[in-house]
Amino acid sequence: MDLSRISTIVFLSVKTGFAAIALNLPVALIAAYYLERKLKRESPFIEGIINLPLVMPPVTTGYLLLIVLGKKGIIGSFFYSVTGRSLAYSWTAALLASMIVSFPLIIRSIRTAMAMVDRRLELAAMTLGAGGFSLFMRITLPLILPGVINGLLLGFARSLGEFGATITFAGNIEGETRTIPLAVYSFLQIPGKEKEASLLVLISIAISFGSLFLSSHLSGRINHES
Template identity: 55%
Template sequence: MTSLFQFTGSELEAIKLSVGVAIYSSLISLPIALLLGYWLARKQFPGKAIIESLIHLPLVMPPVTTGYILLLVLGTRGFIGQWLYSTFGIKLAFTFEAAIIASVVVSFPLIVRSIRTAIEMVDPGLEDASRILGVGRLKTFFQITVPLAAPGIISGTILAFARSLGEFGATITFAGNIAGETQTLPLAVFAYMQVPGREIETLRLVVISVLISFVAMALSELYIRKMKRS
């Protein structure tokens, strides 16, 4: 039983990569989702349903399809990726950055949906009253809207973190399964499952995946309950 918790260097690297990708993905998604969620919650305009459908498309598309589209767009032969590579020498596909991009794309709908719902629950009259008293829109947003919507914002961020942590299909398609560079926890589990006799290593990574996700969700739930009590 002791050997179950004796992690190898490659396993620790996979854990580090997974947590790093999930953190970067959440930090990148949060400010964009905050502005987009507010916009969708407060504005009515033609084509809004189409924009919302496009945002939520990665939720229903097969992750491998999402990864393939990213490869077509941002790969070295893609219409954006080719320009980036030829102009700036930037290669995105099959890199650590590609794993982050894949995680952002697949987790973004979750955080936008959560933030939009939370902002819709905030009484617009409070924002109007703040602006009538002479407070600017930006200050009102950060002093009134964001604090009142904080439980939903935090919940959405944690959901995005957990989704990024478990991302597999888009990552393996767009970033590959390169040990030490793009091999996150789900990819390492998949790789170990293909090799006979590596059941212990597979189980170790499965256990740590469950633990990290559980701790993240538990902390999120505790924070939301604390916010509701206060």
Template identity: 50%
Template sequence: MFLSDPEWQAVALSLKVSVVAVACSLPFGILMAWLLVRRQFPGKTLLDSIIHLPLVLPPVVVGYLLLLGFGRRGVIGEYLYDWFGFSFAFSWRGAALASAVIAFPLMVRAIRLALEAVDTRLEQAARTLGAGRWRVFLTITLPLTLPGIIVGTVLAFARSLGEFGATITFVSNIPGETRTLPSAMYTLIETPGAEGAAARLCVIAIVLALFSLLVSEWLTRWGRKRLGL
């Protein structure tokens, strides 16, 4: 399938943004899932609601909130730029942040379900044998949660590939910098005579999403087989 340079650029940028978004959010996803499953504290229900809020909010609203918080003059973004010369707005890093926020609830939910299925008696037995909290977590809890972590990671990756509303609101649609696959499709759809290019990107998007789901299923089965489930 022949793609022009701008189209290849959009595909490559989408893959880059999705990988960075998932890699950076995974540790926080595991932490949030663990807190929601294994800890009781005031405001737990509120935290759970905030984590899942991007699932029910319009993506444009999420993008606008990110702009208010992390834009060049945002509540946090202004200090990042003044102190470190770092800015999320109108850059691929902002696109990765927007994708991570939108996909985060899917990641947390998958990991949380897997963590809830872990038999806590195994952890307690290890503790009685002298294993510390971190050793129990790294050698028992984390491996048993692996199928959920895999599913959450791949689902978040696939969702990041398709993110559009929050991204275009937060970082605009700049060729070569923030024009991801969905943004490129939107531009081509609005361009007379570019229906063929839009169709090509549509096929690419479907193939990438389908491949991600197939990989997720295969890795989940592999993880369950290794754990003897």
């Protein structure tokens, strides 16, 4: 068993997952705040666009990314003409696929937490002079922190398990885009590689369970301290 190969796959998966949630966080916070605090009424169109990756087949998501961001895509062709590089079939493509599929889970968790905040606390802070960015950072964000943590950890777990969009848009390139799900699939196609596949499955379960446990533990601790 090639443990160095396994470690490379795991490291790539974890790196992609962490990068996806780190880049999604500011966008999710801004979008959740706008939808919960600024939008006068619910918009089925916006809700549908945000949640579409949750219900759409992942392969379809990857295909749409390929159409838009691929070498001959609407945006990807312009990027290629400027940089000489293609977004598709690269680690960047794997990252983008993970971001797209994990974003709905992150924003839903943040919005749920934000909807439960007592608005009177925010209004009281506003009467004392707090407003805008200061109000959000000092009042709203600490109150929704458990939801933010839950969303990030769920998004990370979702990124870790992403398969369809990644293999369609990023390919299955060893050392660059072959994350744990793609590696398990690849190993299962090769006779005698069942042990490697089984080890990766166990590692994936351990990381996913650890994410859920950490989410529950941190949320409970924050709620207790508050």
